[in-house]
Amino acid sequence: MEALSLLGSGFAEALTPENLLWCLIGVVLGTAVGVLPGLGTAMAVALLVPLTFTLEPTGAFIMFAGVYFGGQFGGATTAILLNTPGQSSSMVTAFEGFPMAKNGRAPQGLAAAVIGSFVASIIAVTLVVFFSPVMVDLAVSFGPADFFALAIFAFVATAAIVSGNKLRGLTSLGLGLTIALVGIDEQSGAVRFTFGSPQLLDGISIVVVTVGLLAIGEVLYVASTANKQPATQTVTPGRPWMSRRDWGRSWRPWLRGTALGVPFGIIPAGGSEIPTFLSYGAERNLAQRRGGSEFGKGAIEGVAGPEAANNATTATSLVPLLGLGLPTSATAAIMLGAFQQYGMQPGPLLFTEESELIWALLASLFIGSVILLLINLPFAPIWAKLLRIPRSYLYAGIVVFATLGVYTAKSSVVDIVLLYAVGALGFLLRRHGFPIAPVLIGVILGPLAETELRRAMAISQGDVGVLFASPIALVLYGLLVVALIARPTVKVVRRRR
């Protein structure tokens, strides 16, 4: 198989001592950020992206893979030990994980989460390796109208379908699209919305937007509710070894969770929230049917399944990201921003133009999950110590780190101003219950939607029909309609949980 030999050369590239070191550093840093209360994978990736820009692309993306897996693990750790999931996709993990921790089974809960993540990542990345080339073959036949349809699909999917309230989701999306308008219009050279500032000619960097929305927004939010924070209750984790019985109870949920998670990454219907809920529901029903269900009191199946589903979804979201340049989750969106920072446009051409880098990245996803397992499984108790840092230092550190990261990317104070302004926007949205993910999708795919729309209209000389003339576009719009109708069904499933 061609993919295998390419992957082999990817491993050769990724397994140099230097790149292994970057991967290791990435895993450690990613876990450190992911473990902090309230911050999840997307935040870990967003905060650490600026750091990777100092490296050459291969090293950067390998470190990136490490950050990603580390952040994923960190989020699960806080969900289990503190009942504070860093992101919506770890929410379900806390349902059973925290009761487990209270029963003194935190080590087993952590192990079920880590090993589940490992199993799911290995399976899902293997699928990515074989499916990405297929996606690329398909993507070569995409015209401007199809890309426009894809962008619309992603917009509506994240804004209206995934984030419960359509109006709120679309509002977030609109704000994201607005941010994306700033800067020189590539096609005509017109200067748009820079308000006379030369620093804005390049537009507002995706790193500024993500770090501002997630990190600064979070700190402002925490400050605004400072005297209402519940005293966090730390549970001491022990060494995460599982008994034979735990293994017996976990391996099937891992595989089922993976199977549920995989398809949700590939279709741009965004995020791993739905598959984690589905997996939780499935495991609970199965446990009840078997009798003696421990659900509600700390069932290991309720940790194993959703964590596997979460990781499978995030890993397979690389297929549309690499093949089409289409992010289906916040993490993928930040990753796309990172590609663009290096002047690469994910999509069909990426596999031919940057083949070496892509295969090295895919190989390091395997390496990253192995390193994560080896390093974090025995040392989970040490990570939990991070939670003893006083809250005031924790958030002060986050602000300093976010500011530095953004400043060093361009050595521009204007970027810091933008960072804080976006942070204020993030706070406003967060406080009033508007989702953040659609803002990011709007910022990242807005330019793609505009460019492709204008291209399509230029080719057809203004005939709107061209947008609906291609079968691919029609299929996408059809899927969208189906998804809009199917959404209430998913809601019912979740409510029944």
Added chain:
Amino acid sequence: MTTTTTPRSAASRRKARGELLVAGTVAAIGLVVLVRTATMDVPDNGAFLGPQFFPYLVSALLLALSALLVVQHLRAAPADATGSDTTDVDAAGSDGADAEGDAGPGGTGSGSDGPPAIDWKPFGLVAATLVLHVVLLEPLGWLIAGAGLFFGVSYALGGRNVLRDLGVAFVMSSVAQLAFSAGLGMSLPAGILGAVV
């Protein structure tokens, strides 16, 4: 604003005002986009859809959404939500960052109450720290401004061991300076300490 409300109605009031606040913000941004688009300098290169088309679309979207948010609010908030809600928002503060605090959000449909009342002191301190940092970064340099940033946020969030916190803040900013300039070869503003460092 009226203060003689029970906690519950205070929360739902905040929620109601929050929805209008976001709607107002979105409408304002939409208007700015609309006006700037209309007055944009467009290079004449005969492209079919010019650089103004998409911004017009976005501004129309924003204006429509803000209108819908208001409609949603009016539908969800029954008779007890009086017109005075809107004026309350204006009274809360004219600059964006401050105004957002007082108003509540509200997951309409989720049936949740508004967010907790804003805790003004820590929030204001963090906001002030951020503003000061931006203003002072270049004149004072990273070592001082960065330490101030750390200290300000930490103080706002309840750190009260002033000497220790200041120490930690300076260690943080120095380590960052060393890591970035010596380690990664990137420059941070030296500021007034430029001659010394």
